[in-house]
Amino acid sequence: MRLLVVEDEPEMALALQSALRRYDMITDHADDMSMAMEMILEGSYDAIILDRGLPDGDGLSLIPKIRQHKSNIPVIVLTARGRLAERVAGLDGGADDYLAKPFAFEELLARLRAVLRRPDHISPMAVRLGRVVLDLDHREARVEGMRFDLPRRELLVLEALMRRAGRMVPREILMESVFGMSDEVQSNTLDSHISRLRRKLAEADAGVTINGVRGVGYMLMEQA
Incomplete structure (x- = not known):
């Protein structure tokens, strides 16, 4: 948010x-x-x-x-x-x-x-994909019912990707979702967060994968 x-x-x-x-x-x-x-x-x-x-x-x-x-x-x-x-x-x-x-x-x-x-602003309070459930109200993720602890930035990346699951999310949108205007961000910072999140999702057998197109953006997809 x-x-x-x-x-x-x-x-x-x-x-x-x-x-x-x-x-x-x-x-x-x-x-x-x-x-x-x-x-x-x-x-x-x-x-x-x-x-x-x-x-x-x-x-x-x-x-x-x-x-x-x-x-x-x-x-x-x-x-x-x-x-x-x-x-x-x-x-x-x-x-x-x-x-x-x-x-x-x-x-x-x-x-x-x-x-x-409220109706004009309503969004789902939980987003599901694969074995991951992201509770937007309580700001926490779970995999198969078990708490999936993530640092704040990685949780924000996951939220931005899950809200747009199956679609390519441009880097600009991800940057807006994860960093404030006053944050000092290096060019590879977003990619580092994505890399760590991708590894943790795989280790947790979360049933989702993050695919990227260099210089364009990233997409979260459910594994077949």
Whole structure:
């Protein structure tokens, strides 16, 4: 899952990103609406966490612009403006949810899961291929019912491939799914993650194989 955090307070932004990454979420950060809109147009996000008090205006004014270009991206407003009238204005302004600071991180996670389960954004909570089951809600993989432990990056690679099983996934899509914009990534880093994941899947007799086309992308297929 890839999220955009739009927050102008550096400490809050860092805390949010650090916490979300512990749950295998890729996060990018924008500190104003102008930067956020550029990133939304250039990238692909599963959800946006949006502050209201931004240097270039009220974050709510960004929501109509988001809807013009990426209508189905869930937007959760996370702000210190928590009075009833402000919450109503946020929801009426197009936000999918509204959470006032201070907040419990567990509640933010629950609200993220909730908006992603709504009909406009719904995706399966478990993906199966071969002997592998990937539980997207609890962020874990199993092979024949046994927990299949993977480092965070390899789990993200597996998720990106399983969501598009049987199709060639371009390198650019895999890079977006696994690395944030601020990550320093060498040219062979993705291939190294793929190589380790391929070996572990074979050792676990997972019933799937990763095929690649040099310079193009990778495909996850069920073994015959």
